[in-house]
Amino acid sequence: MTLIIALACKDGAILASDGQATTFSMGGPVRRTISKIKYLGENKLWAASGSVGMIQKVEAVFNSLPKEILNAPLSELQLRQAILQNAHTLRAQELLRHRTLHGQGRDIEAGMADLIIVEYQNGARIWHINPDCADEFLEEFGYGTSGSGDIFAHTLIKNYKVKNLSVEQGCLIAYRVLRDAIDIGAFGLGEPINIWIIDNNGVRQKSQPEMLALRDSYASWIEAEEETFKSLFLAESKREDK
Amino acid sequence: MEKQDWLIVYLSLPSAGETNLIDPIRIMKGLFLFKMEFKEKLKDFYDYSPYLYGPCSFEIYKDLIGLQMKGIVDSYSQPLYRWSYYRLTEKGQTWVKSLIKDAPTEFLERLKTIKIKVTSLSFLELLREIYKKYPEYAQNSVINFGGHL
Numbered sequence: 001m002t003l004i005i006a007l008a009c010k011d012g013a014i015l016a017s018d019g020q021a022t023t024f025s026m027g028g029p030v031r032r033t034i035s036k037i038k039y040l041g042e043n044k045l046w047a048a049s050g051s052v053g054m055i056q057k058v059e060a061v062f063n064s065l066p067k068e069i070l071n072a073p074l075s076e077l078q079l080r081q082a083i084l085q086n087a088h089t090l091r092a093q094e095l096l097r098h099r100t101l102h103g104q105g106r107d108i109e110a111g112m113a114d115l116i117i118v119e120y121q122n123g124a125r126i127w128h129i130n131p132d133c134a135d136e137f138l139e140e141f142g143y144g145t146s147g148s149g150d151i152f153a154h155t156l157i158k159n160y161k162v163k164n165l166s167v168e169q170g171c172l173i174a175y176r177v178l179r180d181a182i183d184i185g186a187f188g189l190g191e192p193i194n195i196w197i198i199d200n201n202g203v204r205q206k207s208q209p210e211m212l213a214l215r216d217s218y219a220s221w222i223e224a225e226e227e228t229f230k231s232l233f234l235a236e237s238k239r240e241d242k
Numbered sequence: 243m244e245k246q247d248w249l250i251v252y253l254s255l256p257s258a259g260e261t262n263l264i265d266p267i268r269i270m271k272g273l274f275l276f277k278m279e280f281k282e283k284l285k286d287f288y289d290y291s292p293y294l295y296g297p298c299s300f301e302i303y304k305d306l307i308g309l310q311m312k313g314i315v316d317s318y319s320q321p322l323y324r325w326s327y328y329r330l331t332e333k334g335q336t337w338v339k340s341l342i343k344d345a346p347t348e349f350l351e352r353l354k355t356i357k358i359k360v361t362s363l364s365f366l367e368l369l370r371e372i373y374k375k376y377p378e379y380a381q382n383s384v385i386n387f388g389g390h391l
Contacts, residue, residue, distance in 0.1 A: 172294055216265075224366060
């Protein structure tokens with residue numbers, strides 16, 4: 001289970017995720033802590049939700065692509081075709097394997113990967129590739145999301161004009177969405193929260209002190225919201241008393 | 243005294259309330275006010291930048307992590323409480339005695355006053371006061387007092 005959030009901010013792009021994966025064992029599903037965000041050539045990151053095995057196969061394919069293709073911007077057709085063709089081949093192989101074992105009509109149980117690729121190079125881009133390899137660019141909406149917890153992200157992020165925000169502010173939005181989704185107890189989501197940014201200074205992961213600062217910014221924000229709500233509510237009550 | 247020593251001394255000083263636990267915002271803001279008052283005299287103190295909740299020093303977070311690993315500081319958080327609170331451990335309380343002995347009285351007395359003040363104000367009162375006095379550190383804040391500081 002996963003929640004991945006991609007944000008296209010005015011001065012950079014963000015890719016953030018929870019840090020928990022579920023793998024299988026004979027005794028049932030097992031929780032594991034993993035890093036879901038990975039490099040993809042220059043100024044690009046990717047992450048995926050879905051089955052761990054499929055995501056590992058996708059990663060192996062990405063790692064085998066020539067550097068000159070991987071380092072090309074997402075606007076390059078050659079890069080997009082290489083990724084889509086490989087993702088399609090993997091999906092087709094997995095469906096074939098699954099149908100051979102389980103027959104037709106149970107494709108939903110087959111391994112799959114829902115990919116999000118983020119780039120910042122003269123502007124932010126968010127490329128979403130569905131498990132069936134249909135793809136879409138999402139930067140005009142300001143954000144993209146993937147995983148079983150994505151409904152939290154859609155509900156919360158829609159309130160913010162992400163494209164007008166700085167990367168630092170975007171990181172706070174990403175942290176809040178992930179924190180709330182984990183705290184509410186969305187099944188299978190868990191710590192640690194990982195946040196990566198791409199801006200004119202390159203690609204980097206938020207350090208531990210920076211994550212603590214985000215945690216406290218989040219707490220400050222909630223504190224201020226509560227104070228505001230209280231003052232609005234009390235002001236309303238006072239008016240009614242008169 | 244090193245900057246980290248001032249952090250340890252600050253944690254040991256009394257708060258306005260009875261608790262010895264302090265949240266990270268009040269650590270951050272207390273040491274910021276201390277720095278601003280003594281910036282000519284304090285050499286190599288924490289760097290602050292305008293952050294999402296006003297003046298912030300990432301070095302302080304780094305030092306808090308380091309001090310926790312050394313067993314001088316511990317943090318306390320409860321499920322559903324959004325803050326992590328910090329305090330000195332027993333080892334930290336022993337450690338701080340020699341630091342207090344070495345601390346210049348003028349600095350120490352002022353730091354005591356600052357901590358009492360910082361811990362007596364509500365969260366928003368504290369931010370409002372700091373933003374009013376140091377608006378250049380409020381420019382990236384997510385909490386906007388709408389120009390009515």
